Amino acid sequence: GYFGKFGGQYVAELLIPPLKELEHALKHIVPTEAFQKEFSDYLKNYVGRESPLTHCPTLSKDLGFNLYLKREDLNHTGSHKINNVLGQALLAKHMGKKALLTETGAGMNGVATATAARALGMDCIVFMGAVDVERQSHNVRRMKLLGATVVPVESGSKTLKDAINEALRFWIKEQATYHYCFGTAAGPHPFPTLVREFQSVVGKEARRQILERTGALPHSVIACVGGGSNAIGIFSGFIDDPEVQLIGVEAAGTGEEGCTNSAPICLGTDGILHGQRTMLLQDDDGQILPSHSIAGGLDYPGVGPEHAHLNDCGRAIYVKVNDCQALNAFKALTRAEGIIPALESSHAVAYVLENKDEFPKDCNVIVNLSGRGDKDMDIVEQCTELF
Numbered sequence: 001g002y003f004g005k006f007g008g009q010y011v012a013e014l015l016i017p018p019l020k021e022l023e024h025a026l027k028h029i030v031p032t033e034a035f036q037k038e039f040s041d042y043l044k045n046y047v048g049r050e051s052p053l054t055h056c057p058t059l060s061k062d063l064g065f066n067l068y069l070k071r072e073d074l075n076h077t078g079s080h081k082i083n084n085v086l087g088q089a090l091l092a093k094h095m096g097k098k099a100l101l102t103e104t105g106a107g108m109n110g111v112a113t114a115t116a117a118r119a120l121g122m123d124c125i126v127f128m129g130a131v132d133v134e135r136q137s138h139n140v141r142r143m144k145l146l147g148a149t150v151v152p153v154e155s156g157s158k159t160l161k162d163a164i165n166e167a168l169r170f171w172i173k174e175q176a177t178y179h180y181c182f183g184t185a186a187g188p189h190p191f192p193t194l195v196r197e198f199q200s201v202v203g204k205e206a207r208r209q210i211l212e213r214t215g216a217l218p219h220s221v222i223a224c225v226g227g228g229s230n231a232i233g234i235f236s237g238f239i240d241d242p243e244v245q246l247i248g249v250e251a252a253g254t255g256e257e258g259c260t261n262s263a264p265i266c267l268g269t270d271g272i273l274h275g276q277r278t279m280l281l282q283d284d285d286g287q288i289l290p291s292h293s294i295a296g297g298l299d300y301p302g303v304g305p306e307h308a309h310l311n312d313c314g315r316a317i318y319v320k321v322n323d324c325q326a327l328n329a330f331k332a333l334t335r336a337e338g339i340i341p342a343l344e345s346s347h348a349v350a351y352v353l354e355n356k357d358e359f360p361k362d363c364n365v366i367v368n369l370s371g372r373g374d375k376d377m378d379i380v381e382q383c384t385e386l387f
């Protein structure tokens, strides 16, 4: 369960049995034809895959090269999260579990898990930092409509990292009946591998689509990085094509020197959190620092271990974009192409718009549009100079 020196299973003894059970299921159930057929059927007929690869004519004209968007915002529930949680929910069912538990920050993972639970006739409990319950109320209403129990987490910084801690404690107690549907490509082994497996459909589709549309591989593939699942999903389709540049975009917060951010690869150090060795925002004693981003989905002080490794070995590069740049990209894409992106995805778009001279004229670039921006209306409207 390692990616270079990163990854592993740094958890309390009590968590080893359910993790071993999950490792066994990943090895013996996921590769079966029956499971793959059922999963593909749900992805096609329930999620609505495959997602389009949309060319952006107006932005491309300004940029001098072709910008394509992989439209994970068009999936059922509005983001890439559904790919992973459906795979995990199906697996949980095969493992005889009766209910799902998960964590959420932006709320998209919570909504996706509540949706998958309904589709498969399972109960669902979602742990969500009290701060996030406030700032992503649109998604809290959707989770409750879907019949999920939303547990506001009041401990620590009351955001995602605290929700994960509570969810792991709950799982220790309820492991016989609950499957922990981990929402991103992080956490103890086998979660980073399991989540990449279920998100890899994005990269497979994008590679076939770009070849069909342009007859060549893209110059670069760009995705925002919170825990790392949408990025690893699309990267996995191109990782064996060394000529394709992979760019992970972290959230720099306000961007001022020393400001609170969510950029553990760019600004953090090596450590242990949530059962994994990875890059983290931590003080000299290893205490996790609070993170910040205007995008709730990127507001996490850690990152999936595979990204820490891809950065270490240089196969992918990791950059950062601040709140204001993300908001400007949000507006640019909305007004230029009629697509309202999630603030998380806006970070990936912002990197292209802010660094256009780094891309050769007439090349082709794919940005993973991980989600839609409905949930962010209140946040964006507070930035009145935008509209």
Ligand SMILES: Cc1ncc(COP(=O)(O)O)c(/C=N/[C@H](C(=O)O)[C@@H](O)C(C)C)c1O
Pocket (backbone or CB within 6 Å): 079, 080, 103, 104, 105, 106, 107, 108, 109, 110, 160, 183, 184, 185, 224, 225, 226, 227, 228, 229, 230, 231, 296, 297, 298, 299, 300, 342, 344, 345, 370, 371, 372
């Ligand atoms: C639309 C959208 N785009 C990107 C992300 C970042 O999550 P990753 O793709 O796992 O890096 C997110 C993350 N959302 C999670 C959530 O909704 O719970 C997030 O807050 C945590 C699971 C990390 C998202 O909602």
